Amino acid sequence: xxxxxxxxxxxxxxxxxxxxxxxxxxxxxxxxxxxxxxxxxxxxxxxxxxxxxxxxxxxxxxxxxxxxxxxxxxxxxxxxxxxxxxxxxxxxxxxxxxxxxxxxxxxxxxxxxxxxxxxxxxxxxxxxxxxxxxxxxxxxxxxxxxxxxxxxxxxxxxxxxxxxxxxxxxxxxxxxxxxxxxxxxxxxxxxxxxxxxxxxxxxxxxxxxxxxxxxxxxxxxxxxxxxxxxxxxxxxxxxxxxxxxxxxxxxxx
Ligand SMILES: Nc1ncnc2c1ncn2[C@@H]1O[C@H](COP(=O)(O)OP(=O)(O)OP(=O)(O)O)[C@@H](O)[C@H]1O
Numbered sequence: 001x002x003x004x005x006x007x008x009x010x011x012x013x014x015x016x017x018x019x020x021x022x023x024x025x026x027x028x029x030x031x032x033x034x035x036x037x038x039x040x041x042x043x044x045x046x047x048x049x050x051x052x053x054x055x056x057x058x059x060x061x062x063x064x065x066x067x068x069x070x071x072x073x074x075x076x077x078x079x080x081x082x083x084x085x086x087x088x089x090x091x092x093x094x095x096x097x098x099x100x101x102x103x104x105x106x107x108x109x110x111x112x113x114x115x116x117x118x119x120x121x122x123x124x125x126x127x128x129x130x131x132x133x134x135x136x137x138x139x140x141x142x143x144x145x146x147x148x149x150x151x152x153x154x155x156x157x158x159x160x161x162x163x164x165x166x167x168x169x170x171x172x173x174x175x176x177x178x179x180x181x182x183x184x185x186x187x188x189x190x191x192x193x194x195x196x197x198x199x200x201x202x203x204x205x206x207x208x209x210x211x212x213x214x215x216x217x218x219x220x221x222x223x224x225x226x227x228x229x230x231x232x233x234x235x236x237x238x239x240x241x242x243x244x245x246x247x248x249x250x251x252x253x
Contacts (some may be wrong), residue, residue, distance in 0.1 A: 035198030082148030
């Protein structure tokens with residue numbers, strides 16, 4: 001099954017007087033790895049959740065492979081979309097294997113290949129029979145990712161999925177997600193606060209501010225100074241950190 005394309009067609013979401021997403025029109029090609037960055041409250045999570053209908057737009061449409069996500073029942077849609085968010089609740093009374101297998105089981109699909117899925121997220125097979133509370137935070141996030149892709153999802157939504165992890169685990173998990181993206185032929189959208197992470201992982205970076213997409217550029221374009229002021233303000237952080245590290249290394253040499 002090929003990767004999924006995604007289209008936002010003038011998507012707007014209001015919460016009372018708050019305009020969380022403001023007429024976003026956007027095409028994401030099948031197979032892209034897109035990072036969605038921007039300040040807290042800029043509308044990233046709201047936009048992401050219009051894809052799997054955890055949030056219904058006030059106006060506009062979201063289309064997957066040219067089909068309106070509102071066309072069928074939401075549970076069937078969600079089974080086709082992997083969704084991982086920070087602090088995702090694994091079912092505490094189910095083992096790792098049962099957590100991973102639950103999606104296909106509920107959907108009446110062929111049973112999940114738990115050992116293969118564990119291998120994909122770089123977890124040892126012996127973890128299959130553990131309970132979630134006997135795992136580290138990073139291991140739990142890996143199980144959540146395995147669970148998200150178990151029903152054969154071709155669209156993966158990650159909302160701060162690496163938040164609350166130590167930097168080494170976060171970096172490793174990011175690299176593993178990127179490899180999984182290529183290996184499974186996914187279309188992936190990653191919401192992150194971390195511009196360095198976005199630059200290192202994504203093919204394309206969207207910057208949101210006040211509900212709008214204010215920059216849409218590749219990492220190379222952003223690093224070359226493109227994308228406009230809002231994007232450059234975010235790129236300045238990792239750039240200055242890299243320069244300070246170089247200066248410290250130079251002083252020590
Ligand atoms: N259920 C809700 N009810 C009312 N307002 C909401 C609701 N969800 C989000 N908002 C508001 O919509 C705006 C966008 O929120 P959203 O969570 O999409 O931002 P975000 O960019 O993902 O932020 P963060 O990076 O902090 O997660 C904010 O002003 C937020 O307060």
